[in-house]
Amino acid sequence: MTVIARQEIFNKMIAHSKVEAPIEATGYLAGIRTPEGIIALEAYPMVNIDASAEHFSFSPEEQFRVMKEARGKGLEMVAVYHSHPATPARLSEEDIRLAYDPDMVHVIISLKDDKVDIKAFNVRDSAVSEVKMEVKRHG
Amino acid sequence: MKITINGKGTAHDRTDITLAELLVINKVAAPHMVTVQLNGGFVAGDKYESIFIKDGDEVDFLYFMGGGR
Numbered sequence: 001m002t003v004i005a006r007q008e009i010f011n012k013m014i015a016h017s018k019v020e021a022p023i024e025a026t027g028y029l030a031g032i033r034t035p036e037g038i039i040a041l042e043a044y045p046m047v048n049i050d051a052s053a054e055h056f057s058f059s060p061e062e063q064f065r066v067m068k069e070a071r072g073k074g075l076e077m078v079a080v081y082h083s084h085p086a087t088p089a090r091l092s093e094e095d096i097r098l099a100y101d102p103d104m105v106h107v108i109i110s111l112k113d114d115k116v117d118i119k120a121f122n123v124r125d126s127a128v129s130e131v132k133m134e135v136k137r138h139g
Numbered sequence: 140m141k142i143t144i145n146g147k148g149t150a151h152d153r154t155d156i157t158l159a160e161l162l163v164i165n166k167v168a169a170p171h172m173v174t175v176q177l178n179g180g181f182v183a184g185d186k187y188e189s190i191f192i193k194d195g196d197e198v199d200f201l202y203f204m205g206g207g208r
Contacts, residue, residue: 106206
């Protein structure tokens with residue numbers, strides 16, 4: 001599986017992560033699923049209601065509002081992103097334990113040591129596999 | 140009966156489906172970790188077993204999203 005997104009989507013996630021640091025930033029990516037992979041077309045920054053440097057969670061009210069807004073554009077939620085302000089771009093044990101939606105790609109934006117590193121993962125039955133991310137250059 | 144689930148129309152032969160059963164039909168493995176809206180209103184998790192879906196209902200569900208470190 002591959003997640004394809006315009007550079008602007010990556011930039012938006014990175015900027016959001018830097019603005020919120022040291023709090024964990026979080027959000028959804030909405031897009032479409034194609035035989036070539038998942039195409040992420042919109043990034044929706046969300047409020048981390050934990051307001052924590054170590055945890056994040058969404059409010060259901062905001063989740064439904066954003067999901068319906070994306071649906072109105074013909075998009076579905078394809079990925080959830082969150083930042084690791086001081087740890088690597090890998091899923092933590094807590095990330096894996098709380099990854100209940102098998103269809104959701106998990107994108108991690110690490111800001112560890114002031115370097116940006118982005119990786120994406122699938123979690124199915126607690127088994128983690130890395131997902132390739134590509135920048136869509138045209139169109 | 141016809142039900143809209145997460146914005147998509149679905150048809151069901153049975154007319155006695157509870158919200159809990161509907162989540163199972165939609166392959167939700169952890170119903171206690173989803174939040175449900177029925178016709179735009181939130182449904183408490185302890186009501187999933189007792190609420191029967193009606194023709195024309197709109198059901199939306201989303202998984203809890205969280206993690207850390």
